[in-house]
Amino acid sequence: xxxxxxxxxxxxxxxxxxxxxxxxxxxxxxxxxxxxxxxxxxxxxxxxxxxxxxxxxxxxxxxxxxxxxxxxxxxxxxxxxxxxxxxxxxxxxxxxxxxxxxxxxxxxxxxxxxxxxxxxxxxxxxxxxxxx
Amino acid sequence: xxxxxxxxxxxxxxxxxxxxxxxxxxxxxxxxxxxxxxxxxxxxxxxxxxxxxxxxxxxxxxxxxxxxxxxxxxxxxxxxxxxxxxxxxxxxxxxxxxxxxxxxxxxxxxxxxxxxxxxxxxxxxxxxxxxx
Amino acid sequence: xxxxxxxxxxxxxxxxxxxxxxxxxxxxxxxxxxxxxxxxxxxxxxxxxxxxxxxxxxxxxxxxxxxxxxxxxxxxxxxxxxxxxxxxxxxxxxxxxxxxxxxxxxxxxxxxxxxxxxxxxxxxxxxxxxxx
Numbered sequence: 578x579x580x581x582x583x584x585x586x587x588x589x590x591x592x593x594x595x596x597x598x599x600x601x602x603x604x605x606x607x608x609x610x611x612x613x614x615x616x617x618x619x620x621x622x623x624x625x626x627x628x629x630x631x632x633x634x635x636x637x638x639x640x641x642x643x644x645x646x647x648x649x650x651x652x653x654x655x656x657x658x659x660x661x662x663x664x665x666x667x668x669x670x671x672x673x674x675x676x677x678x679x680x681x682x683x684x685x686x687x688x689x690x691x692x693x694x695x696x697x698x699x700x701x702x703x704x705x706x707x708x709x
Numbered sequence: 710x711x712x713x714x715x716x717x718x719x720x721x722x723x724x725x726x727x728x729x730x731x732x733x734x735x736x737x738x739x740x741x742x743x744x745x746x747x748x749x750x751x752x753x754x755x756x757x758x759x760x761x762x763x764x765x766x767x768x769x770x771x772x773x774x775x776x777x778x779x780x781x782x783x784x785x786x787x788x789x790x791x792x793x794x795x796x797x798x799x800x801x802x803x804x805x806x807x808x809x810x811x812x813x814x815x816x817x818x819x820x821x822x823x824x825x826x827x828x829x830x831x832x833x834x835x836x837x838x839x840x841x
Numbered sequence: 842x843x844x845x846x847x848x849x850x851x852x853x854x855x856x857x858x859x860x861x862x863x864x865x866x867x868x869x870x871x872x873x874x875x876x877x878x879x880x881x882x883x884x885x886x887x888x889x890x891x892x893x894x895x896x897x898x899x900x901x902x903x904x905x906x907x908x909x910x911x912x913x914x915x916x917x918x919x920x921x922x923x924x925x926x927x928x929x930x931x932x933x934x935x936x937x938x939x940x941x942x943x944x945x946x947x948x949x950x951x952x953x954x955x956x957x958x959x960x961x962x963x964x965x966x967x968x969x970x971x972x973x
Contacts, residue, residue: 579874579942610711612746612806612839614876616940618949620892626803627795628752633785634795640784641796645777645909652904653897663891663898664905667933669799671890671952674806674876674938676748676837678711683837685750688803705940705947707876709841709973742843744878744938744971758935759927760884765917766927772916773928777909801931806938808880808969810843815969817882820935841973 578606582704586697590643590665592625592635596689599675599706600682606708609680616672616705621662621696623669624704629689638693642668662696669693677708710738714836718829722775722797724757724767725824731807731838732814738840741812748804748837753794753828755801756836761821770825774800794828801825809840842870846968850961854907854929856889856899860953863939863970864946870972873944880936880969885926885960887933888968893953902957906932926960933957941972 582598595615603613617624628634642665651660673690676683684690692704714730727747735745749756760766774797783792805822808815816822824836846862859879867877881888892898906929915924937954940947948954956968 579940610839612841614938614940616938616947618947618952620890620949620951625799626752627799628785630788633783633788634792634799637783637785637792637796638799641778641800646905651897651901653892653901656894656897660898660901664901667889667891667898667902668905670802670934670937672938673802674746674748674804676711676746676839678837683748683750685752685835687752688750703949705942707874707940709876742971744973757931758884759931760917762920765915765920766924766931769915769917769924769928770931773910773932802934805934806878806880806936808843808878808971810969815880815882817884817967819884820882 578708580706584702585700586694586702589697590639591694592691594629594689595692599690602706603677603682608677608708611677611709612674613677614672614674614707615690618703621659621666623666623693624673625669625691625693626673626688627691628687659696665695710840712838716834717832718826718834721829722771723826726761726821727824728821731822734838735809735814740809740840743809743841744806745809746804746806746839747822750835753791753798755798755825756805757801757823757825758805758820759823760819791828797827842972844970848966849964850958850966853961854903855958856955858893858953859956863954866970867941867946872941872972875941875973876938877941878936878938878971879954882967885923885930887930887957888937889933889955889957890937890952891955892951923960929959
């Protein structure tokens, strides 16, 4: 089973919790034991498993990546002025693969699935969800 | 086939080699060609493929992450005082997916599978191993 | 279906686009809906999804990793003098898992698959490609 999640992003850098949408697709699949691959279709976006008790960790992720990967100093900036966005996406990675255990995702209590936007805002971001 | 590996960790930051446990589950599955997904159930833990000739690379990983992600300076520290642990986990990632080739994991000679603890010690860490 | 891609690398640090080879294996498999796992067999190598409009992002990746992970300051250097290569590989990760949608990889327009060499040049690098 495979579905595409569509989302729009409102800021240049931001994390968007898509756990609920992925969980719904897992439930529809009726798969009891397996894996779900969550893949961000975009070379300036990524998927991260992270806590969502409040917004603090999400903001810390953005602060950390800005600190490690400053904007405006990359060779690619001569083309698109978004070299930092590509580098952030490359470091975090385009996908996560999560086990399905007894029909539900095997996330721990504090693990949520985030779409990471590094070159927003964008109207049409897509995430491919594939269940095996 | 799916199994949970349980482990306890003894330090705040540490890498634990779980290659043997994963290899045993792969052997039990009798799968000849496929993949094995190794997933750390915890938002302050991660999975890394890394060399295990001796302890040096493991210590270097911890040194590097402490250098890139200092403790005590994050917004999330106001809640749990473990903002750095969440960030380390997010950068390394919760899972790795490894090919099964002729009934064994397709690791190279120097590749081992490590559970990365970033907020220990913990008595009850779990890793979900799923074979497809 | 599973195949091994073989490649040689020409520099100490470099990104090599293997999208075409992976796409060919996906086409041969005739799988319409599924996933493809791309796995670098080497503890000083990695797989990254990244743009390939020109060489700029590839060079920026190497520049960034040299900046974050300098060479020559790691405990492991006493053995092999390649501590930085192991750390770069651990941060980027040994594999990526990509959806197959309607018989083709679900990459976005600017996403390509790169083998990342961090301890080259090497004559015999291998990447395992597994389709489910």
